[in-house]
C-alpha cells in the first residue's frame with residue numbers, strides 16, 4: 305500500500321503557504337533579513353514545533369511571518385513547498401496566501417504576488433506542475449478589512465483563482481463575510497471557506513447556504529448534522545480534509561476517530577490535503593499513509609479520494625482531463 309500511495313499522482317487543494325516554512329528555511333530567511341526570531345538554532349525551533357496548544361502554534365506561526373519581507377522570500381517559501389510536494393507526486397497544487405497578514409506588516413501585494421508567481425512559473429517549467437493561488441481573508445478581522453484586501457489584490461486579479469476564509473473560526477461566523485464573498489463571486493472568482501474545524505455543523509451549513517462556496521475547507525464536523533451530511537452527499541460540494549492537522553490541533557483525539565472514512569462512505573466528495581504541512585507533521589503522502597492505516601481505507605477508497613481531488617480542482621477542462629488520465633493510467637498499471 306505504501307508504494308501504491310507514494311507513486312500515485314495527486315492534487316492538493318488545501319494548504320497555507322505560510323504554514324509550509326520548515327525550520328531550516330525559516331532560519332535561513334531570518335539570517336538573510338537580519339531578524340531575531342527568538343530561537344538559538346534550527347533544532348530548538350524544530351523542538352518548538354511540538355505544540356502544547358494553539359497559542360504555542362501561533363507564536364511560531366507569527367515568528368514565521370516576520371521573516372517574509374522581500375519578493376525573494378515569498379518565492380523561496382512557495383518554491384520550497386512546491387519542490388517538496390512534487391516528490392510526493394503532487395501534480396497540481398492550489399495554495400493559500402493570506403495578504404492581510406502581510407499588508408498589516410507593510411508588505412505590498414506586488415511583493416507577495418511577484419514572489420509566489422515566480423515560484424509557480426518555475427514549478428510549471430521545472431517540475432511539470434500546475435498551480436493556483438487562493439487568497440484567504442482572515443475571519444477574526446472585519447469584513448471591511450476583507451474588502452480592503454480584495455481591492456488591494458484587484459490589479460493582480462489575473463493571478464488569482466479564488467478567495468477563501470481562514471483564521472479563528474469560533475465566534476466569526478461565515479455570514480459575517482456574506483457581502484465580500486458576493487463581490488468575489490460577482491467578479492468571477494471561485495469561493496472556498498474553512499468551516500466545521502473548530503466550529504460546529506451550523507458553521508458548515510451557513511458556509512454553504514449563505515456564502516455559496518464551491519468547496520468547504522475541512523468541513524468534518526458536518527457529521528454532527530445527519531441532514532446536512534445527506535445534503536452534502538447529494539450536492540457533492542467537495543470537502544478539503546486535512547487529517548494530520550485535525551489530529552495535531554486536537555479536532556480529533558485519535559486519528560482512528562477521524563470522520564474522513566465515514567463521510568467518504570456516506571457519499572461525500574472528500575479530498576486529502578496537508579493544511580500547514582511543516583507545522584502539522586506531514587505532507588500529502590504522510591496524510592494518505594497515516595489515514596489509510598488508522599481508518600483502514602481500501603485501495604478503491606484511496607483511488608476515490610484522489611479522483612475527488614481531480615474533480616474538485618479549479619482547473620480548465622483540458623487540465624482536468626490530463627490529470628484524470630494520469631491517475632487512471634496509474635491505477636490501470638497498478639492492477
Ligand SMILES: [Zn+2]
Nearest residue numbers: 320498521579
Ligand atoms: Zn487550513
